[in-house]
Amino acid sequence: MNRQPLPDLANVLRTLGTYGDRLVPAHATDEQLLVVARALEEARRLVTAARSPRCPQHPGAPTDPTDNGRCLFCRTTRRHGAATATEASTADVLTTITDHGEQEAARRYGPRALTLALAAAGRGTHLYPPTQRPAGRDQETSSA
Template identity: 40%
Template sequence: MNPDYLPAIGASLRILADYATWREVTDQTLDDIAAELDRARAAVAGARGRRTANRCLRHPGGPVDPQALNGCLLCGPAHPQSATPIPGDSTPADVLAFYDEHGHDAAAGRYGPQAVTKALALRNRRPNPRPGPPALPPTEESDPHR
């Protein structure tokens, strides 16, 4: 049995129990009851299966993200987590050297994904063709032709 579906089963049963007190039932109400019964049946069918690795009710067979709170790669990014701080004593050159020697996963584990991304972005940046600081716009004192 997969206990991850028990909250969904309980919610469906509570909704269905609320319909029992209604005095006036229309065709739309019957359609709503039928839809809720279908959701309850689907949750019971899911509970009969084995436990999934990602504990996600919306994407029970989806890909796994070990960093996400519920283990789901698809909806895990919706729950923001604090980023790994970039180590202050390392430079992008250090990160790139470690990256080239040990690979992406090892570099991300040691320096954090933000530091690796920043270092790779700096590696792929084109150098500025104009050396020196950018020119200032002319002023009245610096431009004799004004």
């Protein structure tokens, strides 16, 4: 449940309650009925908004009451990394990088799949390649 519209809904219902006392059937005006009709439409819209989940990716997903009602599925995905990272093939990710760039590949497949594909292709994941040590230095340090 989305709790954001509830304070506004409470205000609209209080306004409607005041009209229940003031609205006399014999003396009701068109203006009063129009105000009541608009308040009822607003109340209906707010109830619909409160019942709808916040997450457009997972309609009807359960929400986490400890996380301000955010989608539990998105929370799990954020915590464990992108769910599609293991499903994406390296070739698909590399094709997307070539055609659309690294940001689009990260959006589609997740950062983990992007990193794995770049590593498998022998590409670095940063702007500057790692520095190379001279060949003789490793031999000197290992013999000492």
